Amino acid sequence: MHLLLLFTFLLIGSASLAQPFVPGQTYFSADGYIEYRCGNLPLILTAPHGGYLEPATLPDRSCPDAVTIRDGFTQELGRVIDSVFNEYHGCSPHLIINHLHRKKLDPNREQGIATCDSPQAVAAWEAFHRFTDSAKALVTRDFGKGLLLDLHGHAHTIQRLELGYQLTGDHLRSGDSAINSAFRVQRSGIRSLVAINRNGLNHVELLRGENALGTWLQRAGYASVPSQQIPFPLAGEPFFSGAYITERHGSMPGGSIDAIQMEHQMTGVRETAATRRVYADTLRRVIIDYLQLHSFGDTGFLNCQPVSSGIQKQNSHQLFSLYPNPSALLPQIEVQTAGELKVYDFQGRCLFSGMLESGIQSLPFLPKSGGIYLISMTTSSGYGFYTRWVYYP
Numbered sequence: 001m002h003l004l005l006l007f008t009f010l011l012i013g014s015a016s017l018a019q020p021f022v023p024g025q026t027y028f029s030a031d032g033y034i035e036y037r038c039g040n041l042p043l044i045l046t047a048p049h050g051g052y053l054e055p056a057t058l059p060d061r062s063c064p065d066a067v068t069i070r071d072g073f074t075q076e077l078g079r080v081i082d083s084v085f086n087e088y089h090g091c092s093p094h095l096i097i098n099h100l101h102r103k104k105l106d107p108n109r110e111q112g113i114a115t116c117d118s119p120q121a122v123a124a125w126e127a128f129h130r131f132t133d134s135a136k137a138l139v140t141r142d143f144g145k146g147l148l149l150d151l152h153g154h155a156h157t158i159q160r161l162e163l164g165y166q167l168t169g170d171h172l173r174s175g176d177s178a179i180n181s182a183f184r185v186q187r188s189g190i191r192s193l194v195a196i197n198r199n200g201l202n203h204v205e206l207l208r209g210e211n212a213l214g215t216w217l218q219r220a221g222y223a224s225v226p227s228q229q230i231p232f233p234l235a236g237e238p239f240f241s242g243a244y245i246t247e248r249h250g251s252m253p254g255g256s257i258d259a260i261q262m263e264h265q266m267t268g269v270r271e272t273a274a275t276r277r278v279y280a281d282t283l284r285r286v287i288i289d290y291l292q293l294h295s296f297g298d299t300g301f302l303n304c305q306p307v308s309s310g311i312q313k314q315n316s317h318q319l320f321s322l323y324p325n326p327s328a329l330l331p332q333i334e335v336q337t338a339g340e341l342k343v344y345d346f347q348g349r350c351l352f353s354g355m356l357e358s359g360i361q362s363l364p365f366l367p368k369s370g371g372i373y374l375i376s377m378t379t380s381s382g383y384g385f386y387t388r389w390v391y392y393p
């Protein structure tokens with residue numbers, strides 16, 4: 001695809017959110033801060049706290065109670081979960097990523113505290129939730145129901161996954177009959193699943209029965225609370241129960257998309273590309289079983305039209321790789337075939353052009369500011385390859 005067309009497509013895609021989204025294509029908000037990769041599975045992943053960008057044009061969030069710590073590697077976690085579904089099944093979850101650092105925007109809070117009333121942050125917050133609404137609308141149209149996993153990282157000492165169904169530690173400790181009460185079910189992030197799961201399991205069974213998500217993750221090697229093995233956090237133990245995203249986009253307010261906030265420890269899960277990949281592949285298998293048993297009765301949802309990215313489809317052979325990416329410093333570029341390198345900013349302006357030989361070298365261009373850049377290479381035979389680089393100095 002010609003670069004101009006590519007940019008035109010990106011810009012049109014981002015400017016007109018009412019337009020149909022195409023599975024396998026990636027869309028950005030007009031400011032470039034929010035990314036939506038459209039999928040074709042009844043699964044939505046959100047990564048609100050893994051952003052790197054700290055543009056000076058957005059004020060730091062300094063309103064009362066604003067939490068500004070990044071959840072390290074949760075953006076990367078979302079991408080690798082997306083990748084393993086693609087590799088094994090040719091299908092994609094929907095993936096929504098906030099590229100802004102939490103200092104600038106927290107999409108997992110209501111708008112006031114999320115943005116501290118910065119108009120630019122408000123625009124990005126709205127884009128994040130509009131993309132999520134679009135993903136939910138597509139899943140509902142195509143499957144009638146689905147699951148949203150909101151991906152986070154915690155720094156609690158106890159090394160286990162914390163699954164947030166909008167039930168606090170106190171709620172989980174309150175006993176089965178309280179948890180199964182209509183009052184508590186109506187406030188659950190999986191309210192719809194409790195009503196329509198195929199085996200008639202009740203709320204408690206879905207939270208910590210033998211076929212609960214936490215139980216299966218624990219069996220697969222990832223200690224989880226709640227689960228059959230760890231039914232609730234003990235009094236005084238820290239526990240994240242879910243926040244704005246799972247409250248707004250789960251089935252509590254209505255609809256049939258359930259939402260679970262997943263809080264991951266660093267050790268053994270988020271810390272390296274290898275641990276993330278092993279975890280992502282485990283989660284893939286668990287989620288397929290979960291959707292099959294509780295929602296669909298079979299794995300027909302995996303019979304998707306294989307997704308194709310407008311970029312990757314044209315360039316299945318990778319001419320170069322960039323690492324690290326995202327990066328805070330000048331990344332290394334490993335070039336497979338010599339060619340012309342170009343760096344574009346998000347508006348499609350060419351900032352750098354030069355010839356590169358094959359081999360490993362530093363990227364020969366340092367932008368003036370952080371942001372999302374497109375790096376392209378074209379060989380003498382006219383063969384092109386593009387990739388996206390996130391730079392956060």
Ligand SMILES: [Zn+2]
Nearest residue numbers: 049071152153
């Ligand atoms: Zn978080």
